[in-house]
Amino acid sequence: MSPYTQPLSVPPLRGARAVAAALSLVGSLTACGLAAPVAPEVTPTASSTSTEPAETEPTLTGTYQEGYDLGYEHGSTTGARAGTTFLAERTEQFNDGYEAGYSTGKDEAEAANQNPVTSFGTPMEWEDGLTLTVTNDGYFTPSEWAAVGDFPTYLSFTFTVTNGTATTWSSSGYTQVTSGGVAGDEVYDSDQGYGGAPTAPVLAGQSITWKQGFGVTDPADLTMNVSLDWDHVDVVYTTVEDAWTF
Known part of the structure; x- marks a missing residue:
């Protein structure tokens, strides 16, 4: 029988060889990221008692006078009528004011170019x-x-x-x-x-x-x-x- 047909056997690890193998295995696992990570140190920060106020989005919904003023300015400066989406976002009273201001502002802006x-x-x-x-x-x-x-x-x-x-x-x-x-x-x-x-x-x-x-x-x-x-x-x-x- 050829000596190469015999099954190979691994001699049992004993003593120092076993300890070295174990340490090598732990090192490999750590390098591969499989070992449990060490929690990073956290430096506590000083707590602040002041809080920033929440910013509120400005709204144009308001009184008749606010609508009139906005409409007048819009009409006087651009002469472009606001769309339905713009007006739909306002209250009924605001819309009335906007329309009144718009027509007055637009007509007077045009008339200002040549007095009647x-x-x-x-x-x-x-x-x-x-x-x-x-x-x-x-x-x-x-x-x-x-x-x-x-x-x-x-x-x-x-x-x-x-x-x-x-x-x-x-x-x-x-x-x-x-x-x-x-x-x-x-x-x-x-x-x-x-x-x-x-x-x-x-x-x-x-x-x-x-x-x-x-x-x-x-x-x-x-x-x-x-x-x-x-x-x-x-x-x-x-x-x-x-x-x-x-």
Whole structure:
């Protein structure tokens, strides 16, 4: 029989050889990541008693006035109507305010590029319902103690404002007149009721009427710029028909 046909046998490990084999096996397992890992040291951090407040997302849902202000700004600056998704996120009251502000802002932004020019006696109505009518009532003679410059002609005008808005209105503007290329001068005559525009409040749905007088150079060539307040575009009244825009 050939000696190579005998089964091979491994002699039992004894003594130091057994201990060495065991240590070698543990080292192999550790290298392969099979041995239990050693927990890393953790350094405790100082606890903080302050907490950051949770940030809340700003919302545009609010009062009618907030909607009006937003709509006015949107209309005035871009002239682009908000989409249905935008409006659907707001309350019904906010939507009403937004629409009112949008239409007013957009229309007045467009009108600001060219102030409306019309004839005396023609009413001017703004989007919010405020209406102005100025009529030329013709010549008058200032009283002896009237405060007025030296002009060849003095004209009387009647102003009527109807407050069709939803809020109280009062005048805070001014009136300027030119005639024949020369600036006119307002007449202050308390004896005849010429004292400038009143500043008394006008409730919604009510009207106010007053008169103002001006010294002019040429009544046939007359232009008047009326500014009622800061919220409504100025109106130009003139006798020059070619300049009328409505």
